Amino acid sequence: MVVDTTSDFMTGSDRPPATFFSINAVLAKLDRQRGRGPDAVRLASLPPSHTATDAPLAVKEVPTVGLEPFGLFTFRAPDGLLWRKWRGVEAAMAKEQAVLDQCRNDAGNCPANAAQFQRLIGAVSSKSGRDKLEEANHGVNAAIRYVSDYSQHGEADRWSTPLATFATGRGDCEDYAIAKYVALTAAGFSQNDLQLVLVRDRAVRQDHAVLAARLDGRWLILDNRLSALIEDSDASSFTPLFAINQHGVHLFAAPYAKRGIPDGQVEAAPAASAGAGTPDWTGFEPDSENMSGGGLMLLM
Structure with missing residues (x-):
């Protein structure tokens, strides 16, 4: 001046x-x-x-591909029927783990279903890499005959734990996926790389459940209807809805592609279209307060 x-x-x-x-x-x-x-x-x-400024915030590009299955993002689903189902399964699996521990210590007094599942875990444990996933997929698919929950239990949807499923040798898609999840976890596969995935299969217009496993940065799908593993990108008829693991129930969301947003914020678009309809088996009731948050929307 x-x-x-x-x-x-x-x-x-x-x-x-x-x-x-x-x-x-x-x-x-x-x-x-x-x-x-x-x-x-x-x-x-x-x-x-402490003063305010009208200077624009630093802008970064939103990643166009997420790290979760199908290249999407996930965020915590509001409490509802799926949370109650999964918490019940987790509690039952903890009790079954005590039975499996006893079988390892006293094989002579091991129930037949637990001994069968323990042999499966041993077979999976003996493999590594993709072979480990293929052993789990093949072993569970071969041990269980598909039967709907209506036919077996007289109810629309029941999630069974591995020993309960192996006791009858029957189950539906969620039962297959849960058994594979437990077998791989017991065989040393990281739970952080496993997701029970609930989808809408548009090819047959049915709801379906599979297990997704991450290996070398890629997600592979273990499906009770297929003997071979497929990559998530090849499951083109799937509309992903929910992902479930030890961290609970999460909803899938897709990012807004090529859109700049301020640092520290995340925006995403629904992974399913607004008119797709929530599957009846989820028991999910939308909560208007949770319909969006941080740019994320629930899948409807």
């Missing part, structure tokens, strides 16, 4: 010499007067931290 201290009406020799100073020089002088010392530095261009 330059300031001329002369008056406009002064001319010629009456005009005193102009005085020039900078704003930083003024601030330095004030600092010396206030005892801040000669080394004190203040910059007039830096606003105090």
